[in-house]
Amino acid sequence: MVFSFEPDIDLSIIIVNYNVKDLLRKCLNSIFDFQKDLSFEVLVIDNNSEDRSTRMLKEDFGQVKLLENKRNVGFSVACNQGIKKSRGRYILLLNPDTEFTSGGINKIVEFMDAHPQVGVCGPKMIDSEGRVHFSCRSFPSYLTAISSSQSILNRLFPRNPLSRKYLLKDQNRSQERKVDWVSGSCLMTKRGVFEKIGLLDERFFMYVEDVDFCYRAKNAGFSVYYFPNVEIIHHIGKSTEKRKLKMLVEHHRSMYYFYRKHHHPNVILKAIVFLSIWIRLWFTIWTSFLVTNKK
Numbered sequence: 001m002v003f004s005f006e007p008d009i010d011l012s013i014i015i016v017n018y019n020v021k022d023l024l025r026k027c028l029n030s031i032f033d034f035q036k037d038l039s040f041e042v043l044v045i046d047n048n049s050e051d052r053s054t055r056m057l058k059e060d061f062g063q064v065k066l067l068e069n070k071r072n073v074g075f076s077v078a079c080n081q082g083i084k085k086s087r088g089r090y091i092l093l094l095n096p097d098t099e100f101t102s103g104g105i106n107k108i109v110e111f112m113d114a115h116p117q118v119g120v121c122g123p124k125m126i127d128s129e130g131r132v133h134f135s136c137r138s139f140p141s142y143l144t145a146i147s148s149s150q151s152i153l154n155r156l157f158p159r160n161p162l163s164r165k166y167l168l169k170d171q172n173r174s175q176e177r178k179v180d181w182v183s184g185s186c187l188m189t190k191r192g193v194f195e196k197i198g199l200l201d202e203r204f205f206m207y208v209e210d211v212d213f214c215y216r217a218k219n220a221g222f223s224v225y226y227f228p229n230v231e232i233i234h235h236i237g238k239s240t241e242k243r244k245l246k247m248l249v250e251h252h253r254s255m256y257y258f259y260r261k262h263h264h265p266n267v268i269l270k271a272i273v274f275l276s277i278w279i280r281l282w283f284t285i286w287t288s289f290l291v292t293n294k295k
Contacts, residue, residue, distance in 0.1 A: 002194050005087045010109060011040040012088030016078040017096045018046070021053040023235060024096040028061055035104035041065060043085060045078040074205035075184075083199055088191070093210075095185040098125075099233040107229045108188050111176075119193040119222025120214055122182025123230035124173060132173045133234055135183040136226040138165060139215060140258065179226045180218070184210030186232045189217070196220050201261075206247065208254035215262060 013031060017024050024044070031042060043065045046054050057066050067081055079093055090109055105123070112118050125135040171177065187210055197216045200209045214224045 002084065002199060003086070003191070004084060007087060007089045007191055009041060009088050010038040011090045011092060011105070012082075012086035013040060013042045013092045013094055014079055014082035014086065015042065015044045015094050015096050016047065016075050016082075017044055017049060017053055018072060019049045019051045019053065020096050021049070021051045021056050024053060025056060025060070026099055027094070027096050028064065030100040031104075032063075034100040034102055035106075037106055038104075038109060041087060043067065043082040045069065045082045047072040047074070047078055074202070076200040076202045076204050076206075076209045079209075080199040080202065083194060086191075091189055091191060091194070093184050093187045093189075095234065097235040098186055099235075101231050101233060103230065105188070105230055108227050111225075111227055111229075112188065112190065115223075115225075117221075117223050118225050119190055119217045119220075120182060120224040121188045121227050122225075123186055123232045124226075124228035125183065125186060125232050125234045127234060127236050133183075133236060134168070135185065135234075136179040137168055137181060139180040140211065140255070174228050176225060176227050176229065178223055181211045181214035181224060182226060184213070185234050187213075189213075193217055193220075193222055196222075203257060204254050205250055206254070207251040208258050212258055212261070 013035075015024070015027065028042065028044075042061075042063070044057060045067045046057075047069050048071050054066060054068055057064055065085070067078075067085070069078065069081075073081075083091060090112065092105060108121050108123060112121055122135055125133040127133055168179065197213075197220045201212050204212060218224060
């Protein structure tokens with residue numbers, strides 16, 4: 001059994017925190033400032049932060065349910081800890097480097113209530129400068145390693161057809177639509193989805209667990225939607241920039257695991273995918289190094 005509680009409130013907001021105290025404070029303030037009308041709870045799972053995050057939570061946010069881990073167990077494991085303790089009809093996975101805007105998240109709940117087939121939904125996400133973030137995309141294919149946002153192809157030729165298809169560049173970001181997957185930075189799902197397909201795959205330490213979850217949800221018959229009538233600010237990369245190299249490696253490791261899990265390639269194709277992903281990693285590291293040295 002996935003849950004230890006029957007749902008008795010509308011929404012459970014689950015936030016995994018690791019050493020981003022100031023961003024977490026902004027995130028929580030935005031939730032309590034703007035989330036209205038729905039009954040909700042906030043659960044913060046702290047992965048052994050060293051920046052006094054837990055002290056801040058205990059002193060300033062007594063209404064938040066805090067789960068403290070003695071080590072960094074990763075995003076998927078920590079989310080699952082919160083999901084098991086949740087009591088909401090809906091569960092929102094939310095990054096600590098996000099902020100609600102006026103109106104909160106209510107319209108997504110209303111949309112999903114009106115559309116029972118929708119199992120997963122994500123809002124429009126903008127960065128700190130107001131630019132729209134690619135928060136919904138197509139499922140990755142064997143060509144994604146050379147066409148994703150950080151790829152050589154996309155950086156040199158941003159209008160190439162492979163990148164346009166994967167990143168949904170030609171889609172109107174102001175219209176709701178069915179998509180393959182939405183970002184786990186702010187991902188709403190129905191409780192029943194977990195009951196049917198299980199929790200997040202804990203073999204993803206961090207990254208790509210959202211792609212995997214949406215992939216499994218769609219295979220189980222649920223729809224995944226992008227819903228721009230709700231807007232969330234995402235301070236992209238702020239929660240991981242202190243561990244940038246480690247997170248880049250982890251992201252690419254997760255990408256490779258996703259391919260092995262869902263595509264079952266033969267030995268030759270597996271080798272090609274492996275090389276493509278790790279070549280992409282070294283290119284990303286190198287370009288990041290050049291950008292840093294130019295500052």
